[in-house]
Amino acid sequence: MSIKENYSFAGKPVITWKTGHPLPDPATSAIRLSVSEYNNDPEFAAYFETFLQQPGVEQIDTLLIGNWGAAYERGIGHALDPFLAAANRFPALKHLSLADIPSSDSEISWINMGDISGLFPAFQGLRTLHVQGSNGLVMENIRLPHLEELVMVSGGLPSRITQEIAVAELPKLRKLELWLGSYNYGCNISPEHLEQLLDALPRFPELKYLALCNYEQANQLAQLLAERPPLQAGITMLDLSKGTLADHGAQALLTQADRLNQLELLDLHHHYLSDEMMATLSEQLTCRLNLNDQEEADYDFDEDDPLEDDEDPEDYTYRFVFLSE
């Protein structure tokens, strides 16, 4: 039996196709391809070969690539190579999700990606691209004339990806969601890389939704945003959620209160703000504000082990992003 998952992608319920079963209706389903090494599933290549023989494949516009088998150890090439080789069988493809893998199969930081650059010339009609995992990920020459939504979820996004996004040709991009993550999981983004990315945003004149979220350095990002010219007027939703935002970061953001008040939504959920700062934000910001999920930092100092005068409490304060495995 093909499996109806309890989530949707690009507006359609996700159904995982299983060998021996008919293709779910492409008009009403987001079809997910996935094998597991435990259920006597075939290798992905053989599974995909069978899939290609299903009537109706050409009509698929929404596709998810799940587990290609031991994704914690084997690269996405195991799925992507046969997929790209058959690219002309998917003329209608508009919405694609890569490595849609539950944590029971592989946590995101363990998903073994690889070079996915071959997608861009092969699927010029893409409107939506979601990518999970960053380990080994390479994306070069990103040129997708119709892409409206790019979502990159990972425990740590490498600077080589933000650098490529900064020079990408995505004239129709409306939503850019980057989970920047933490150093331990591969994020090596410096302030210069962030500047480069922010400088490049006018390349995406249609951009409405910007998420720079799940970031270990959320306060530095807030400081950077405060020091820069206001974000371009088209951006109406700003998502700085799931990170480590604390009072000093929020204070920096407030210096741009005028610009923030032009937003429809400022999403700061999963933060380390004090009750006082949450109240201040609510007072000074008139935009819709998501301050859910107030977290509590760990401190490596206390009355028994106080800091020296020249020590910065921030150096001994630990805040964690939402997704860090």
Next chain:
Amino acid sequence: MLNHHEFSRSGRATGKPLWLLLADTQDPRCSHFASALSNQQPKAELRVHDWREASLPADLLNHPGPVHVRVESASHNLEAVRHLVALGESESLQQGFAPVPANTLAQLQQGAYLPAAGFYYGVKQRLQQWQQQLLNSGVEHHWMNSPAHILAVSDKHACHQTLHRAGVAVPDARYDIHQPEQLWSLLLQPGWRRVFVKPRFGAGGSGIVALTHHGPGNLHALTTLEYDNGQWFNCIRPRTLKGVAQIAPLIELLAESGLIVEKWIPKLKHKQRECDSRLLVINGQVQLGVVRSSSGPITNLHLLNQRHPIEELWQLLPESALPALRADMATLAELYPHSIQLAVDVAFHQYQRRHRVLEINAFGDFLQRVTAQGYNSYELQLRHYLNTLAARTNHHD
């Protein structure tokens, strides 16, 4: 019954059973063993002989026998460690390993990382010296843990190879990495993006590196060593190293005394923390164990990690995982028949839910605060040893 056998085989009256503990006298293991022995064999006489003493006492070698011999770790005493490093140095150099700098030996008390090849060969020579004296004396003796076993499991190349050839589930490993460049190349091979680098002769988590290649130019290491003022030190909280420039010197250091590179197994989660287990295997069966959990992949208990009852591990596993584990533990006992106990580190794959044997620890049987049927680790070993003594041949190995 026991005495009857001793009489009948040696043909001599034996008096008190005599035990020879080759150890460091100050090591708490000695008193723990002494107390276990007095519980299990109240009439026994226990003598502790120091690692630094090459010659066994003449009266012991002239003893009517039998003598029961047990070896404990030398590493409790830094003087003994220095002594054994000096003893093993020439053989270590012959084998192509670097000498241990005097500066390192001088700073052991401060936690300097000891490249352990010289120590290993020193242990080997001392054990062989003692073994030879016992053989030459003709005294009937039995090793509770044989020198051959101690040496076989303390060399991670030899141990991994033995287990792999016997079909025991172990992580894939490479023995042929000698330079950082070879390691970087390996990290580009499919399935080798994450590895554990361990000193070939190391113990106690010292010098372990958990290495991730996140992608081009993005190398990340978590290690139990830190660099300070020209010297690498063991540290209690794992440290992060970033990039080739920081990590290469560490790999070079480890390579000088031999290293093994293993695929990093995603470890089973116990309450959101990574865990593995230390199992005490007696007679091919798991008799005792602890679960060790950590916020990172390095789980050694002395590195501020948590311990949990072993039963909590079994609850996390599918039923099918346990017969495979039991079969491998039985295989281990066949591979090392001349040892009463095996202290085995076993991890379970987070996604496959199947075990891998990570290593066997020559002196990892000192499990505190856990008992089975009311017996602690040493008591369990002694009970098995004494119960099976009759079946043992003279100085078997």
